[in-house]
Amino acid sequence: MAVNDDDVCTSKYITLVSNDGFEFVVLREATAISPTIKGMLRNPFSEARTGRCEFPEISAPVLEKVTEYFHYWYKNQDKAVVPDMDIPVELCLEILVAADFLGLDKQQG
Amino acid sequence: MSRPNRPQRRIQGPQSALTDFLASHNISAQQIRLDAEARRRAAEAETETPAAPQDEQVTEAATASTSTGDGVSTERTSRAQTTVVAGAESAKRKKAQAAVAKIKAKKKAQKRKRGEDDSDGSEYDDLAEAIFQRSAPLPGQMENCAVCGKRFTVTAYSRSAPDGGLLCNPCGKELDKEEAAPKKRAKRVPGVISGRRQVQSKILDGTYRPGAKSLMTLCIETLAKNINLADDLGELPVTAVDKIARNLSKNRLIDARTLDLFLQPTVEDLFIYDGSKLGADDYIRIFQTAAKLKRLRVCNGVHFKDEVMDYLLSRHIQLEYFYLHGANLLAEEKWKEFLVQKGQSLTTLKVYWTDKHFTDEVLALLEKHCPSLTRLKVEHNQRVTGEGVKAIANIKSLRHLGLDLREHVHSDVYVHLLGKIGQDLETLSLARVPDADNSILDALHNKCRSLRKLRITDSEVMTDEGFARLFKDWGNRELKFIDFQKCRQLESTQPRENPDGIGLCSNGFRALMAHSGRTLEYLNLYGCRHISPEAFEEVFGADKVYPSLTKLEISFCEQVTDFIVGSIFRSCPQLRELIVFGCMKVKDVKVPHGKLLVGVPNAVGMVIDGDDN
Numbered sequence: 001m002a003v004n005d006d007d008v009c010t011s012k013y014i015t016l017v018s019n020d021g022f023e024f025v026v027l028r029e030a031t032a033i034s035p036t037i038k039g040m041l042r043n044p045f046s047e048a049r050t051g052r053c054e055f056p057e058i059s060a061p062v063l064e065k066v067t068e069y070f071h072y073w074y075k076n077q078d079k080a081v082v083p084d085m086d087i088p089v090e091l092c093l094e095i096l097v098a099a100d101f102l103g104l105d106k107q108q109g
Numbered sequence: 110m111s112r113p114n115r116p117q118r119r120i121q122g123p124q125s126a127l128t129d130f131l132a133s134h135n136i137s138a139q140q141i142r143l144d145a146e147a148r149r150r151a152a153e154a155e156t157e158t159p160a161a162p163q164d165e166q167v168t169e170a171a172t173a174s175t176s177t178g179d180g181v182s183t184e185r186t187s188r189a190q191t192t193v194v195a196g197a198e199s200a201k202r203k204k205a206q207a208a209v210a211k212i213k214a215k216k217k218a219q220k221r222k223r224g225e226d227d228s229d230g231s232e233y234d235d236l237a238e239a240i241f242q243r244s245a246p247l248p249g250q251m252e253n254c255a256v257c258g259k260r261f262t263v264t265a266y267s268r269s270a271p272d273g274g275l276l277c278n279p280c281g282k283e284l285d286k287e288e289a290a291p292k293k294r295a296k297r298v299p300g301v302i303s304g305r306r307q308v309q310s311k312i313l314d315g316t317y318r319p320g321a322k323s324l325m326t327l328c329i330e331t332l333a334k335n336i337n338l339a340d341d342l343g344e345l346p347v348t349a350v351d352k353i354a355r356n357l358s359k360n361r362l363i364d365a366r367t368l369d370l371f372l373q374p375t376v377e378d379l380f381i382y383d384g385s386k387l388g389a390d391d392y393i394r395i396f397q398t399a400a401k402l403k404r405l406r407v408c409n410g411v412h413f414k415d416e417v418m419d420y421l422l423s424r425h426i427q428l429e430y431f432y433l434h435g436a437n438l439l440a441e442e443k444w445k446e447f448l449v450q451k452g453q454s455l456t457t458l459k460v461y462w463t464d465k466h467f468t469d470e471v472l473a474l475l476e477k478h479c480p481s482l483t484r485l486k487v488e489h490n491q492r493v494t495g496e497g498v499k500a501i502a503n504i505k506s507l508r509h510l511g512l513d514l515r516e517h518v519h520s521d522v523y524v525h526l527l528g529k530i531g532q533d534l535e536t537l538s539l540a541r542v543p544d545a546d547n548s549i550l551d552a553l554h555n556k557c558r559s560l561r562k563l564r565i566t567d568s569e570v571m572t573d574e575g576f577a578r579l580f581k582d583w584g585n586r587e588l589k590f591i592d593f594q595k596c597r598q599l600e601s602t603q604p605r606e607n608p609d610g611i612g613l614c615s616n617g618f619r620a621l622m623a624h625s626g627r628t629l630e631y632l633n634l635y636g637c638r639h640i641s642p643e644a645f646e647e648v649f650g651a652d653k654v655y656p657s658l659t660k661l662e663i664s665f666c667e668q669v670t671d672f673i674v675g676s677i678f679r680s681c682p683q684l685r686e687l688i689v690f691g692c693m694k695v696k697d698v699k700v701p702h703g704k705l706l707v708g709v710p711n712a713v714g715m716v717i718d719g720d721d722n
Contacts, residue, residue: 069324076321081304084322087331093343096328100346104324 008043009051016053016067022060024067030074035103057101062094066102152247154208256280312707315686319703325349329356336362342370351380358382358408365391372398385409392417396424404430411435418443427454434461441466445474452478459486459511469497476503488513488540495522502526509536511564520545524552531556538564538592547575554579564592569599573610573639576617580624587628591621594635594662613637615644622648626655633662635688642668649676659683664690664708671698678704 014031016024028051031037040047047053055063069085076082087095099105128138252263255274261267268281276284311317322330329349332339333356342350354371357363364386371379376399381387389412396402396417405428407413413436428451433439444467448455452474460467467490475482483506487493494516501510507530523545527534534557539545545568553560565571576593597612607614613621618640622629626648634640645668658681663669669692677687678701689695690708700706 066324069327073321073324078319079321080308080319082321083304084330085327087327089331089335089338092328092331092335093339093345096325096332096345096349097343099324099328100349102324105326105348107318107320107323 008048011051014041014051014053016055016063018058018060018063019056020060022063024063026067026070027074030070033070033073033104033106033108037102058098059094062091062098065091065095066098066104069104148247151208152250154211156250254280256283312705317705325352329353333357333360333362336367336370339370347378351378354380355382361386363387368394374398374400377401378404380404380406381410382406382408384413385411388412389414389417393420396421396426400424400426402426403428406430406432407436408432408434411438414438415440415443418447422446422450427451429454430457431455432457432459432461435463437462437464437466439466441468441471444471448474448478452482453480455479456481457484458482459484460488460490461486462489464491466492468492469494469500472497473500476500479504480506482506484509486511486538489515491515495519498522498526502529505530508533509562510534511536511538511540513538513540517544518542520548523549527552527556533559535559536562538562539566540564541567543567543569546570547572547578550575550579553585554583557585560585561588562590563588564590565596566592566594568596569611571596571612573612573614573617576613577620580617580620583624588625589628589657590631591625591629592631592633593621593637594633595637597636597638607639610639612639614639615641618644619648622653622655626653626658628657629655630657631660632658634666635662636665638665638667640666640668642670642673645669645673646676649673649680651676651679653680655681657683660686660688662688663692664688666692668694670694671696674698674706 012028013025014028014037016026016037018024028041031041037053040053041051042048058066065087072085131138248263248265248267250263251260252267252275253259254261254277255270255272256276257280259277261277263275266281267278268276268284270276270280270284308317329352332353336357342353345353350371354363357367358381361383363381363383365388368381368387368391371381372395379395379399379402384392384407387410392407392410392413393416395405397420410433413433415438418439448471458475458479467487469492472487472493473496475485482504485501485504485507486509487497488511490513493512493514495518498512498514498518499522501507501512502525510530523539523542527537527549531552537553537557537560539549542565545565547570549565550571553563576596593613598607598609600606610616613634614637618634618637645666661677661681661684669689671694674687674689674692674695675698678684684704686705686707688707691710692708693710695709696711698706698709
């Protein structure tokens, strides 16, 4: 992924980093559902320059599921019938907390 | 199945059609008889041979494996286990061979007796082997289980193991379970039809949104499905906890056990959306645990009884928000005690579905004991009369009032109420008031200045003139929410004629939209069937825009046509849902993308969203 350090990063993809250093590359448009990430990628913040969003409070398995959700949401944006995404029961509460943090409680971004 | 060395048929002479038919399909009656005989003999042979040596072999192998398994990796122990199984199998095979040999010997002896030659011995070889390949002991015999090795009696229901042999009852049940599990999972996968049905159901509920569910919703649904695994919800945000509570209630999962998940000493809000499974003890437990409780909502709180209220009165809990639904076992005396002792802090009181015990006298206490009450709702109440409504008129702090009473209340009482507290009212909801007349509308016009939400339903006396007068030059600010459903003339003999202009008709509708159209978000005109098509066309004309309107209900407005529906979509850019049940002139209308038109009388039933942009 090309990161432009001088200017605002305009790449189609952004990187999400978990607290244990795992990186997830996501379509920028797919993260539009999260107001939190949208806000991070606005200009004055360093995330806007680098296109890297670090989440020191989210672990890799949870962030992986969140990343999966971003693409699931993006793919099914306009569909009438959407099969539910599978949420592993053991991670359910952690994902719930992460979803609250990322503002993923609305259907539309 | 064809055999290379089939015996020639020995039966000569006339033969039945069946025998001939069977013979043409390579089935010989003779052979079937022989098969049966051989099987019976094999069974006899097996019961004769003692089972002990085989068992010994198995146990020997097992002990060998356990002795070597001391401090070795799991891989090795598993290999040892497979050798045990292999050992048992080889023992079985040996036994089978011995039995085959025995049968052969017996057959030969028989034949010799019958004086036949021994030329077709190989055929018996095949036969005997075939029997033992199938290895099917008859019901009633003893057999060793292929999995656990225990002796058991074979029945007609004994299951065969996946790799040969039979299973004892417990092992068979285990296998059943394993096979049943994936089948169930396959069923639950939503098909195309059920998905479509779900969508239609959601449209009718008014909860439909296209696209994927939010991650939070997905998590909460998963959690609700597995709530029996949860011991503690942990540090979740209040909104999420509330959503979980709603989701659990939807599936009637709130009981004494799941209630504990929501009970924490620090909790200030407790919303129980379905308390039907909770007993009086559970409600008492709420007040025992949640000492800081401020807002309590209980729906279907059947067991919120006198003793619960007694306990609440004995605690230091000061409720600000109290919402009780369906608590018919709570006596009038307890209501009074509650208001006298705990009314001081109360800002919201909502009481739904009571038959006997929430009365005029209870309402009369509100003025004195609830100085900060701003919201009052009394709905589906069978006792409150005009007296009670007059008492409400004395509550100066009231801003939001909702009444749905079963007793007859004269319009003058409402006029009196509006005269006293109408000035500051922000919400007024008078549901099911068939006798309410224009005097109420005039009182609204003269007194109310802060209303945002207005509901008057089922009036059979109010006239179009009255509605027009209300909205013309009304000093009240623009409204956000208006519900005038079923304000219409009820005349079964001449339903189309309305000479007196009863109900909300064309002029009232024009005046309403002229006054509040700019800010109106919700408008319900259900059953206002004398609004003319001209009025609709004028109100939703090409030059008119209603920027805030999101939901419009015009069911049973008979004059609505395709053209009017199209005009509505054009004039209301924010409109999400338009409900047109019973509008028979709406036939084939183009619905813009992302909008909902509900209730079109065609085979599809509902149009979700069109391709038009």
